[in-house]
Amino acid sequence: MQQKELNQYMVNLEPIGKGVYGIVYLAYDQLEKRRVAIKELENLERATHEAYVMKQCGISKFLPTFYDFFENNGKAYIVMEYVKGETFGENFDSHSKKRDEKLSVQITINILKGLEVFHKTGFYHDDIKPKNVMIHNDDPETVKIIDFNSSKKIENVGLMKKDLSDTAQMCIFLINGTVPEPVDKAEIHNRKLKSILFKALNTDAGDNYNSLKEFIAELKEFR
Structure with missing residues (x-):
C-alpha cells in the first residue's frame, strides 16, 4: 500500500x-x-x-x-x-439490517451518553444520523459519535433538543432498518417505547424531554 x-x-x-x-x-x-x-x-x-x-x-x-x-x-x-468498526449506513431513509428493540435501546442510550459529554463543550452535534455513528460487531459499548464539522453553539435548550430528536430517529432506524415516511409507520412492538421515542421527536412542543438525561432515564427500562 x-x-x-x-x-x-x-x-x-x-x-x-x-x-x-x-x-x-x-x-x-x-x-x-x-x-x-x-x-x-x-x-x-x-x-x-x-x-x-x-x-x-x-x-x-x-x-x-x-x-x-x-x-x-x-x-x-x-x-x-482510530475507531474500529463501521457506520450504521448513510441517512435515515437508507436501509440497514433491523435490530431487536433491546439492542437498539442500548445503542441509543450510549449515543445519548456521548452527546451529554459533548454538550458540555457548549456545542450540539446537529448531524446525528447513521453515517455519523460507528459500532464494532454490534457491541453497544463500542459506539462512537463521529464528524463534528456541523456542530453549532447551544444558544438555547431548543437547539440541544435537535440532537435529542435525531437520536430518537436513530433508535427508530435501528429497529426498522430505516425511518419510514411518515415516521408513524415505524414498527415498534413495545407501545411504551414507541411513545417515548415519539415524544423525543416532538422538538417544537413543550411536551417533550428537557434534557438528554431525562430521555436516558426513560429508555433505561428497555435496555
Whole structure:
C-alpha cells in the first residue's frame, strides 16, 4: 500500500472514510507508536472549527479522542483516535439490517451518553444520523459519535433538543432498518417505547424531554 509522511505520521493513502468535507486515512504516529485516524479537509475554516470543538470535549468512551491538528500545503489535518468498526449506513431513509428493540435501546442510550459529554463543550452535534455513528460487531459499548464539522453553539435548550430528536430517529432506524415516511409507520412492538421515542421527536412542543438525561432515564427500562 502506498504511504506518505506528514509530520510525525506515516499515512496510508487508501481512504478509510469519505464525507462531504473531508477524507479519513489510517496512519501511524511514529512518535507515540500508535495507529491513528487522520481527517484531511480543504476548507481551513471548517477544519479549524471541528478541531476546536473536538479538543474541548471531555473524556467519553463514546467520542473519539482528539490528538493533533496541523496544516500542510493548504490543507488541514485532524488527528484522532482510530475507531474500529463501521457506520450504521448513510441517512435515515437508507436501509440497514433491523435490530431487536433491546439492542437498539442500548445503542441509543450510549449515543445519548456521548452527546451529554459533548454538550458540555457548549456545542450540539446537529448531524446525528447513521453515517455519523460507528459500532464494532454490534457491541453497544463500542459506539462512537463521529464528524463534528456541523456542530453549532447551544444558544438555547431548543437547539440541544435537535440532537435529542435525531437520536430518537436513530433508535427508530435501528429497529426498522430505516425511518419510514411518515415516521408513524415505524414498527415498534413495545407501545411504551414507541411513545417515548415519539415524544423525543416532538422538538417544537413543550411536551417533550428537557434534557438528554431525562430521555436516558426513560429508555433505561428497555435496555
